[in-house]
Amino acid sequence: MEITGYGNQWVCDLVPYEPGKPIEETARELGLNPDEIIKLASNENPLGPSPKAKEAMIAEIEKAHLYPDGGGYRLRTALAEKHGVAFENIVLGNGSNEIIELLCHSFLKPGAGLIAAEHAFVVYKLMATLFGADYIEVPDPGFVHDLDAMAAAITPETRLLFIANPNNPTGTLVGQEEIDRFMEKIPDHVVVVFDEAYHEFLKDAPDVIRYVQSGRNVCVMRTFSKAQGLSALRIGYGITSPELAGLLNRSRQPFNANAIAQAGALAAIQDEEHIRDTVENNAKGLRYFEEAFTDRGWEFVPSHANFVMVKVGDGDAVFAKLLKKGIIVRAMRGYKLPEWVRISIGTPSQNQRCLQELDKVLAS
Numbered sequence: 001m002e003i004t005g006y007g008n009q010w011v012c013d014l015v016p017y018e019p020g021k022p023i024e025e026t027a028r029e030l031g032l033n034p035d036e037i038i039k040l041a042s043n044e045n046p047l048g049p050s051p052k053a054k055e056a057m058i059a060e061i062e063k064a065h066l067y068p069d070g071g072g073y074r075l076r077t078a079l080a081e082k083h084g085v086a087f088e089n090i091v092l093g094n095g096s097n098e099i100i101e102l103l104c105h106s107f108l109k110p111g112a113g114l115i116a117a118e119h120a121f122v123v124y125k126l127m128a129t130l131f132g133a134d135y136i137e138v139p140d141p142g143f144v145h146d147l148d149a150m151a152a153a154i155t156p157e158t159r160l161l162f163i164a165n166p167n168n169p170t171g172t173l174v175g176q177e178e179i180d181r182f183m184e185k186i187p188d189h190v191v192v193v194f195d196e197a198y199h200e201f202l203k204d205a206p207d208v209i210r211y212v213q214s215g216r217n218v219c220v221m222r223t224f225s226k227a228q229g230l231s232a233l234r235i236g237y238g239i240t241s242p243e244l245a246g247l248l249n250r251s252r253q254p255f256n257a258n259a260i261a262q263a264g265a266l267a268a269i270q271d272e273e274h275i276r277d278t279v280e281n282n283a284k285g286l287r288y289f290e291e292a293f294t295d296r297g298w299e300f301v302p303s304h305a306n307f308v309m310v311k312v313g314d315g316d317a318v319f320a321k322l323l324k325k326g327i328i329v330r331a332m333r334g335y336k337l338p339e340w341v342r343i344s345i346g347t348p349s350q351n352q353r354c355l356q357e358l359d360k361v362l363a364s
Helices: 023-030 051-063 073-083 096-107 122-130 147-152 176-183 209-213 242-251 259-269 272-296 315-324 348-363
Strands: 090-093 113-117 134-138 158-164 191-195 218-223 236-240 307-311 340-344
Touching: 023 315, 051 259, 073 090, 073 236, 073 259, 090 096, 090 242, 096 122, 096 158, 096 191, 096 218, 096 236, 096 242, 113 122, 122 134, 147 158, 147 176, 209 218, 209 236, 236 242, 272 307, 272 348, 315 340, 315 348
Parallel strands: 113 134, 113 158, 158 191, 191 218
Antiparallel strands: 090 236, 218 236, 307 340
């Protein structure tokens, strides 16, 4: 028998996560100049990393022979102060993706349940499958989380319920009133996870940290990968109760947040100018694409994040044709949306070039 025959069946059946296609891989495969390729596939920051973070990371390299602070004291202290919570409420992760995994380590097993929206971040399903748990997918009319239906889907076996807000890949948002009404229905055996990777791009963001402060079983996830431009460092965090944080810390690897990432993140918190420039560039880019799509009569989903999803007919074909032109977007077949692509917001020149090539592709 092959070795896979001895593995856990739910792991053998797992479909691995497929990230946005890297620039270097595209250049190798198609013989393109990597400097002429633009990547608008992974919701990265087109302005690059925070300058203050770069300076701090360069200085931290001098101590690369030393293990990092495994407790993340300085970064957790700064985050606690920023969000009005205690040091014990903060858990660091190797990207916010690791917070998802730590939650699943703590609460999922065969027979337990995880609830998410139909078109939510694919990693939720991947993690539920990895732990042999039941994945309950709730329809999201208009690509918006139906919180009433999600609450109604809770059973005695449900342990985790994920709300991505704004949602990836749709960019949609649920507001404070809907969330407050939803939270009144949640029993104590369910941990509600608010995935807020795109929080900084919101003008009027719902306040869900209030539920952590009031002692509810809630975990709020944030990341430095988007607005701060530190995707390569893999640094994120969870804001949750001390009891929940204690469980997550039991599951995490020692030194899961490396020293260079901690130094960069700590400096990025203070770089308000870079975040402001990022948010302004994103708002202009969203308006550019959404006005262009409206003028052309193309169906799209109005977005609150740093990307926009547009209906193009055959998403895989459009992705492939744009790729040959040196433009990387994200086909949505993996999210059961084969007619759509998702486009991350780039610089003005990148956005213009993407739209010009998309015009040509759809015209042909």
